[in-house]
Amino acid sequence: MLAYSYKDYGAPDVLEKVDVPTPTPKPDEVLVRVHATTVSAGDWRARSLTMPRGLGLLGRLVFGITGPRKPILGTEFSGVIEAVGAQVTTYQPGDAVIGFPGAGFGAHAEFITMPEAGKLTRKPDNISFTDAAAIPFGGTAAYDFLVNKAKLQSGDTVLINGASGSVGSACVQIAKHLGAHVTGVSSGANVELVRSLGADRVIDYRTQDVIAAGDHYDMVVDTVGTLPWARAQHALRPGGKMVLIAGRTSDMLFGSLKAALKGKKLIGGVASEDRGVLQAVVDLAARGGFKPVIDRSYGFDDMKAAHSHVDTGRKRGNVVVRVAEQPQARKAA
Numbered sequence: 001m002l003a004y005s006y007k008d009y010g011a012p013d014v015l016e017k018v019d020v021p022t023p024t025p026k027p028d029e030v031l032v033r034v035h036a037t038t039v040s041a042g043d044w045r046a047r048s049l050t051m052p053r054g055l056g057l058l059g060r061l062v063f064g065i066t067g068p069r070k071p072i073l074g075t076e077f078s079g080v081i082e083a084v085g086a087q088v089t090t091y092q093p094g095d096a097v098i099g100f101p102g103a104g105f106g107a108h109a110e111f112i113t114m115p116e117a118g119k120l121t122r123k124p125d126n127i128s129f130t131d132a133a134a135i136p137f138g139g140t141a142a143y144d145f146l147v148n149k150a151k152l153q154s155g156d157t158v159l160i161n162g163a164s165g166s167v168g169s170a171c172v173q174i175a176k177h178l179g180a181h182v183t184g185v186s187s188g189a190n191v192e193l194v195r196s197l198g199a200d201r202v203i204d205y206r207t208q209d210v211i212a213a214g215d216h217y218d219m220v221v222d223t224v225g226t227l228p229w230a231r232a233q234h235a236l237r238p239g240g241k242m243v244l245i246a247g248r249t250s251d252m253l254f255g256s257l258k259a260a261l262k263g264k265k266l267i268g269g270v271a272s273e274d275r276g277v278l279q280a281v282v283d284l285a286a287r288g289g290f291k292p293v294i295d296r297s298y299g300f301d302d303m304k305a306a307h308s309h310v311d312t313g314r315k316r317g318n319v320v321v322r323v324a325e326q327p328q329a330r331k332a333a
Contacts, residue, residue, distance in 0.1 A: 003109030004303045005071040009049040009063075012307035020072075023113045027085040030114055032097060034079040034323045036133035037107040039306045040166065043073040046105070047307065052225065052249045074107025076100050078123055078132035079323075088116045096123040098282055100136035102273040108303060110323060119275045124286035131285075134292035134318035138166035139281035141245060141271040142174050148277070149267050150219060150243050154179030157217045159235060161210065162224030163199060164190035167245055169293040169317045171221055172197045177289040183217070185210050185227075190316055193293070211235045222247055229255050229266060236264050244268035293317025300324070 001022040006014045025031040044050065046063050063069055081095045091097070099112065100119035106112050114120045123132045146152045158175050162168040163184030175182050176198035184199035191202045203210055211231050218240050220232045225246035232242050242259060244251055244266060251258075252268055259266035284290045295316040298306040300323045310319055 001110040002300070003072050006047060006073070007067055007071065009047065009068065011048070012304040012311065014047065015304055015307065017301075017303070020109075022111050025083055025085045025088075025113045027087040028116050029085045030081050030088055030091050030097075030116060030120070031083040032077070032079040032099060032112050032114060033082045034074075034077045034107060034110060034112055035129040036079075037074045037077040037321050037323055038134050038137065039073075039303075039310045039319045039321060040075045040137045041310070042075045042103070042137065043105075043108075044307070044310050046070070047073060048311070052247075052252070070105040072106050072109055074105055074109065074112075075102050076133055076136040077107040077112065077323075078129045079112075082111065085116070090116050091120075091122075096129070097121065098123050098132045098135060098278070100140065100273060100278050102136075108321070117275070119273055119278050121275070121279050121282050124282065127282075127285055130294065130297060130320050130322070131292055133320055134166070134294060135281055135285055135290075136278055138168075138170040138292060138318065139174075139285070139290060140273065140277045141167045142170035143281050143284075144272045144274075144277050145221070145243050145245055145267070146171060146174055146178070147280075148272065149269070150221075150241050152178050152180055152219060156180045156219055157183070158219045158221060159183045159185065159210075159215075159217045160199075161185045161220070161222045161227040162246075163194045163197075163202070164293075164316050165223055166292075166315075166318050168221075168223040169194070169197055170290060171223060172199050173290045174284070177284065180219075183215075193316060197293070216240075219243060221245065229258055233259070233262055233264065238263055239265075241265045241267055245271070295319055297322060 158180045164186040182199045183201040184194040185203045188204040194202045216237045221243040223245045229251045255266035297320045
């Protein structure tokens with residue numbers, strides 16, 4: 001099979017299109033022919049080894065000290081099951097699925113194996129393969145932080161920083177679905193996009209003060225790491241919560257203590273990649289409560305160009321890579 005692999009950290013040019021053996025599913029695994037994947041922020045960070053200041057060594061420990069531990073990137077995909085292991089009973093060849101290897105990577109390839117009980121679920125018939133591939137990374141992060149960790153409630157007022165990105169655009173939609181009043185922060189070029197996602201108000205950070213005097217929220221969500229606690233605290237009501245999806249190392253390490261001293265809360269950590277979270281987001285998308293934003297779609301031969309676009313830091317929502325022509329899939333039972 002064809003796949004994109006890399007041996008050294010760096011710019012998109014480190015990627016090579018290579019021919020590697022097609023994996024064979026273990027007894028409890030399925031083999032999926034990948035139809036579409038994405039280039040996510042996780043792929044960018046792993047490929048370039050770009051880490052928050054002070055976490056460079058941790059990045060090496062996670063991704064590989066002398067070189068990449070996972071040579072094939074790709075955190076999410078949609079596709080069709082090609083074969084199943086002898087013990088698999090949930091799926092059969094021809095099933096259309098959505099998968100989230102997450103930190104396990106491996107989706108920038110024509111085929112990938114996944115455990116039957118892993119982060120895999122059937123693709124609803126009313127979701128295209130392109131949209132399906134872009135659901136897991138941003139959707140699960142938004143859902144896990146807002147619903148599971150921060151316990152967002154109907155009627156809460158929420159400020160979402162980075163509202164036009166993969167995670168941010170999902171946060172806007174999920175927060176609105178839950179009944180929150182949403183203020184999104186983006187550049188002027190993305191104001192209409194964020195408004196179209198349901199935001200009640202949009203702040204252009206280039207021309208407006210994000211933390212304007214007198215504006216207070218029940219929750220402030222930072223998805224891009226440009227709104228440190230030192231600033232965000234002034235926009236929180238007493239007892240308010242800051243949700244740190246991306247941020248400074250000092251806030252990640254000491255933010256909870258700093259917030260507690262001010263009578264507020266800071267919620268950080270790593271988003272869950274649990275299958276239950278994936279299923280909840282896919283179900284929400286099937287009901288029309290969430291639709292991933294697609295910035296650009298590239299062919300498999302243009303994988304480096306897709307990475308280069310993500311490297312600019314100006315992508316809106318998700319960047320999708322079409323790995324194969326749309327396969328014929330069995331309709332979900």
